[in-house]
Amino acid sequence: LPSKKPRGTGSFWTLQLPWIPGLYPCLEIDKYQSVASSGAGLPPVPKLGKRSERIPVVQEKSNYDPCKTSKRICQNKGKCVNRNGQFICKCPPTHYGKTCERVADTRFCKDHRCQNGGTCISTEKNQTFVDPLKLRTYRKENPDKPPLISSENLTITIQYQCVCPDGYIGEFCHLTEEEQSCEEDYCSSHGRGHYDPENGCTCQCDPQEWIGERCDIRSPCAGYSCMNSANCTLKDHPKEKAVEAVCVCPNTTEFIQTTISGEISENPS
Numbered sequence: 001l002p003s004k005k006p007r008g009t010g011s012f013w014t015l016q017l018p019w020i021p022g023l024y025p026c027l028e029i030d031k032y033q034s035v036a037s038s039g040a041g042l043p044p045v046p047k048l049g050k051r052s053e054r055i056p057v058v059q060e061k062s063n064y065d066p067c068k069t070s071k072r073i074c075q076n077k078g079k080c081v082n083r084n085g086q087f088i089c090k091c092p093p094t095h096y097g098k099t100c101e102r103v104a105d106t107r108f109c110k111d112h113r114c115q116n117g118g119t120c121i122s123t124e125k126n127q128t129f130v131d132p133l134k135l136r137t138y139r140k141e142n143p144d145k146p147p148l149i150s151s152e153n154l155t156i157t158i159q160y161q162c163v164c165p166d167g168y169i170g171e172f173c174h175l176t177e178e179e180q181s182c183e184e185d186y187c188s189s190h191g192r193g194h195y196d197p198e199n200g201c202t203c204q205c206d207p208q209e210w211i212g213e214r215c216d217i218r219s220p221c222a223g224y225s226c227m228n229s230a231n232c233t234l235k236d237h238p239k240e241k242a243v244e245a246v247c248v249c250p251n252t253t254e255f256i257q258t259t260i261s262g263e264i265s266e267n268p269s
Contacts, residue, residue, distance in 0.1 A: 076100045081166075088166045093119055096163040104163075114162035118173030122160050131156035132171055139192060191215030207234055211243065220245035 019062055066087040067073060067080035074080045074089035078100030081088045091100035096119040109120035113133065134154045150219070182193040182201035191205040191214075205215035209222050221232035224234035226247035235244045 022176075074100050083166070090117065090165060091119060095119070096121065097245045106157040112158075112160055112162070113172045115172050115174045116168045117165045118162040118168065120160050120162055126159050127156050127161075128155055129155050129171065133174060186214060186217040190213050207230065 008048060017040040064085045065082045066085065067082050073087055074091075076092065076095040078091045078095065081090060089098065091097070094104055094106075096102050096104055104119050105122040105246050106120060108122040112120035114120045130153055134156070146167055162171065162173050164170070167176060169175055169177060175183070176195075178201070179195045182195040184193070186201045187193045187203035187205070188210075190210040191203040193201055195201050203213065203215045205211055205219075207219055207221065209219050211217050211219045219234070220243060221234065224232050224245045224247075226232050226249075228249060230249040231245040232245055233248050235246045237244060
């Protein structure tokens with residue numbers, strides 16, 4: 001048993017520990033040195049073995065299906081779906097939550113716009129924001145307008161929110177995670193992202209300001225002034241992998257100057 005003596009004696013150190021009933025392993029005294037003889041503090045603590053030697057490792061089974069362990073994981077007629085060994089409950093429109101345990105308050109959900117199986121629940125206060133569905137329609141119908149708009153009235157006021165199922169996000173559960181990343185982040189806030197399942201995300205940039213695959217390169221036409229109503233266009237140089245700002249003059253222009261020369265006002269050959 002551990003000794004209650006406060007100091008070390010002889011060739012070993014006695015620990016001051018409370019007495020606890022039970023069985024204890026015997027340690028060889030000659031493995032330890034006294035404080036007086038070693039000049040150190042407490043005796044060295046024996047090292048434990050490797051973690052793999054002390055604790056058995058439980059290998060995760062790839063074919064584990066939590067939905068088969070219990071038929072009552074999802075409540076209120078929710079459907080259990082196995083997703084890489086984790087369960088996901090697909091809830092009916094009347095319920096939501098991890099296991100469909102919550103009842104949805106649908107007082108203000110008569111004309112809700114939740115998509116892709118999203119559950120509508122009423123909120124205490126109204127909320128006003130830019131309608132992402134209207135914005136998407138506007139951009140499809142007006143592809144030539146700047147990607148970022150602020151003057152058009154595309155707001156909506158609702159008194160509900162959408163609880164999205166797994167795999168969908170957005171105010172109305174109208175986006176997949178890939179679509180949201182494409183529309184909001186991929187084009188560096190300087191262009192309009194369009195997601196296609198086959199081709200991935202592509203950006204529509206404003207060539208007068210930004211270029212590049214992700215609209216992250218300043219266009220040579222940005223800040224480049226063409227004279228006499230000429231338009232700045234980009235000329236590709238595939239071998240050099242570069243683009244050049246070129247001013248294209250109109251076909252018929254009444255010039256005030258008698259002579260015009262230079263790269264900023266030339267008729268294309």
